[in-house]
Amino acid sequence: MKTKSLLLMATGSILKNKMRTMLTMLGIVIGVGAVIVMVAVGNGAQKQIEAQIKNLGTNLIVVTPGSTAAGGASQGAQTFNRLTVADADKIKSDATLLSAVSPVIVTRTQVITGKGNWRTEIDGVSTDYLSIRDWGVTSGDLFTDDDVRAKRKVAVLGATIVKNLFPDSDPVGTQIQLGHVPFTVVGVLAAKGQTSSGVDQDDIVLVPYTTAQDRLSGFTFLGQILASASSPKDMAAAQEEIRGIMRDSHGLGGSPDDFTVRDQTAIAQAATSTTSVMTGLLAAIASISLVVGGIGIMNIMLVSVTERTREIGIRMAVGARGSDVLTQFLVESVVMSLLGGVVGLAIGFGGAAILGHVMGWTTATPLIAVFVAVGFSAAVGVFFGYYPARKAAALDPIQALRYE
């Protein structure tokens, strides 16, 4: 029998019993819809976390001062500060797996303008800082290497500072005071928003680290050194490299590290693996309803075979082979489950969009989920339709014709 007439025949007999077809399809619709929504929510959460981590910086590696021991009792992190600009310079010149290195000197002081003042964090950094943090400026520019060398009093303001002290005007070119020291504003940073722990990253002023050492902090040790690995796959090796350089430069010999090298990937991996486990779990629960839907199809197809015994007899009498009958019933169940899958897909996408809108969640459905859902529903149709179809094909035409 031709494929076209087979499909017409199958859809025809599906349409002859609309109510029942709809109820049968409902199982698959709900199953596929649930899978899509769950995957969309889980995937969206993962994307959101990835974006947050990316926001911290590109392949960010942080070197912080280590601990010291006083009379055998460890004093905890950052109690012994021996990070210097020389360390940062040595890392920058010796490391092969890093694309950027910046020392960071952190102080807090009052920003004073003609209109008001604002207490904030002042970070003394090098020109590599913005590329490490994956950050940009909206106005003006970052200070130059020349500014750093000359220890010029230039500053780049974070978006929160600008919002509070320069609500109506572009601050670039204006004079401000950081504490008692006058600075010239050369740029404004793009808004970066909050970190996942709620710290406003825009409440900051960047100045050359040389200027910060000289004029603001008054000490030479660094708060941290930030570095950026050339590529994500080099993260581990780059950290090892930094560690080697640091140990060497500190002449540690057999003593333990007096610094800590960390990256964000550990946090990122933990977060993404948690969400991917959640996504998998949700999808697994949702697929149970898909299986239940498949059993519903099998149930209805078995009823349908019994109910249509006489029809099967007629078809066989006029020349249908067993395989023709088998194919017909199989096509019917596959068409039914595929149709359910497509409707479920639409409902799943709609549901994900509504959830995203109402709950404010990020939702994202990977294209592969679409193919998997549709393919899976077709497979459900074949799997659960085969037994009833084979039962129909094995009927004896004489018995089937006499069936009342």
Next chain:
Amino acid sequence: MSTPVIEISGVKKVYRMGTTEVFALRGVDLTVNPGELLAVMGSSGSGKSTLMNILGCLDVPTAGSYVLDGVRVDGMSRNDLADLRNRKLGFVFQGFNLLPRTSAVENVELPLLYDRTGRWKNTRELAADALRRVGLGERLEHQPSELSGGQQQRVAIARALVTQPTLLLADEPTGNLDSKTSVEVMALFQALNEQGITVIIVTHETDIAQYAHRVIDVRDGRILKDHAVESPRRAADDVLTMDTDPDAVGTGATKEAA
């Protein structure tokens, strides 16, 4: 003499019911030539239904040989039997056996869709032609539930005709019809037979058998009597005389009278 349409010899059919064996056919020889209009008569339990199933290639004999239009049928596989039914046979049943909720023309088209030789083009058009041949050209899109008994049986006859079969097999074709509609259906069989189609009608009604040219009596699994009818009645003439009977009741008789 051309090849016989049917040639069976020594056909036996034994059904096993637990440990006992039931002999439905105990050795039947029969030859049917092209163009015959044959009635197979017998009461229920006589074995005529079993004979009909074997002739219709729905069942295979336990013993004996069956040659249909030059093709050896006994020993064929299920699939080959299905193909043979499709190519050489047309069935008409007592209960009409049309697909419900399916239009007349789709019902008639059905056997053409199961053809494996690829000899039919425009199957829908051929089905419509067959329906016109049985006088239902105006009812193509009607579903069985919208047709009278007589009309349904004519759709069934059209379905049997549409593949241009060698043999038309009718199993109690008038069993569910009132007497006037029965005669009309018999008139249709006679007309088709005159066009050269071989027809075998299984019936237990003597007044239906009298329209055949040859009658076979089956009893206890054997052919008891095989005789030619001297001058068969013409159903078409009988229909005219029955027109005067206003009290004809039964399945669709009044609708059919139009």
